[in-house]
Amino acid sequence: MIFPKDLAAQPERSRGRAFAERADGPRGPRDAFQRDRDRIVHSVAFRRLRHKTQVFVAPDGDHFRVRLTHSIEVAQIGRSMARALGLNEDLTEALCLAHDLGHPPFGHAGEDSLSAALADAGGFDHNGHTLRLVTRIEAPYPDFAGLNLSWETLEGLAKHNGPVMAPGWALAQADAGFELQLDSWPSLEAQVAAIADDIAYDNHDIDDGLRAGIIDLGELLDLPLVARLWGRIEDRHPGLDPSRKVKALVRDGIGTMVGDVLDETRRRVAQAGVTNIDAVRGCGRQLAGFSPAMEVEERALKRFLYDRLYNSAALTPVRLEAQRVIANLAAAYRADPALLPDGWAGEGETSRLRGIADYIAGMTDGFAIRSHERLVGAVNLPAKF
Numbered sequence: 001m002i003f004p005k006d007l008a009a010q011p012e013r014s015r016g017r018a019f020a021e022r023a024d025g026p027r028g029p030r031d032a033f034q035r036d037r038d039r040i041v042h043s044v045a046f047r048r049l050r051h052k053t054q055v056f057v058a059p060d061g062d063h064f065r066v067r068l069t070h071s072i073e074v075a076q077i078g079r080s081m082a083r084a085l086g087l088n089e090d091l092t093e094a095l096c097l098a099h100d101l102g103h104p105p106f107g108h109a110g111e112d113s114l115s116a117a118l119a120d121a122g123g124f125d126h127n128g129h130t131l132r133l134v135t136r137i138e139a140p141y142p143d144f145a146g147l148n149l150s151w152e153t154l155e156g157l158a159k160h161n162g163p164v165m166a167p168g169w170a171l172a173q174a175d176a177g178f179e180l181q182l183d184s185w186p187s188l189e190a191q192v193a194a195i196a197d198d199i200a201y202d203n204h205d206i207d208d209g210l211r212a213g214i215i216d217l218g219e220l221l222d223l224p225l226v227a228r229l230w231g232r233i234e235d236r237h238p239g240l241d242p243s244r245k246v247k248a249l250v251r252d253g254i255g256t257m258v259g260d261v262l263d264e265t266r267r268r269v270a271q272a273g274v275t276n277i278d279a280v281r282g283c284g285r286q287l288a289g290f291s292p293a294m295e296v297e298e299r300a301l302k303r304f305l306y307d308r309l310y311n312s313a314a315l316t317p318v319r320l321e322a323q324r325v326i327a328n329l330a331a332a333y334r335a336d337p338a339l340l341p342d343g344w345a346g347e348g349e350t351s352r353l354r355g356i357a358d359y360i361a362g363m364t365d366g367f368a369i370r371s372h373e374r375l376v377g378a379v380n381l382p383a384k385f
Helices: 032-041 044-051 067-085 089-098 107-117 126-137 151-159 169-177 188-212 224-236 242-272 277-282 292-310 316-335 349-361 365-375
Strands: none
Touching (some): 032 089, 044 067, 044 126, 067 188, 151 169, 224 292, 242 292, 316 365
């Protein structure tokens, strides 16, 4: 079943952009959401994702995922689901590609350290920083700061995980500049983008964890979902080499979760009786998601990944060293703001501290390491993959 057109975001019905744009320049045959996607792809922040941590810090291996490849994989999954449901593919893709723009170096470890270092200035949140990047920091246009994305794209980035009742300072600033109705659910495109992110990292982090030798295949097969998929692969391909079965496992995991989300989302939409996008925002519940049975199994998989991969003994020293690097950089810039490049220090204490966070958050893993070596001292990342 493909949803009625009124459930999808329509570019011709967009609520517009915060700043009016001249119509006398070359535009090309693109609608509002296609232009949003293209602005994201061409942004500096998007290019930097090539050198930012997904799971492994500055990985040596060419085959491990980084934040950029993860974002592209999320976009592929999200766009496929949007197409199957009759939603706007371009808006979904834009949200998927932009959802991690605000991540600092070293992933969640870097985010935790940066937030702690700037606690007296409101801390740091990567989702809020994504909005800050696309509304303030990126500045490729002569008439305004930011990328001047459409309301629908900003809304989806702000609340793709649901209503935000207590926004942090960065998201609150973005909302004050262009009110995003933070207390409502977002479009189905944004909800699909959020679940595509879960599906991508659930399955691709298995792939990378096994490749690195951190996840034990035998322990992974103790999970009923994984065991079931593995058994079906063996039924189709008896005696297949285990390394090729792992590749099939990742593909089948993605396909199984996508199929479940499509079926469950159709069921929820029918049950809720929503008939247009405003009803989606006002229905008071998430409409795109896993079925109850799959949700239980997906949560079990997440717990496994946290226990056996993200918080593993192999990665703990790396995480601690990454956090030390970020904390030391923040302390160095606080002690001597003259170390910051021109334009980053800001006026007043709070503005200066937030400028420090902006500058550090924009660093790639390698640039953060080199900056620490230049300003503070040696960096010892004890495990490279």
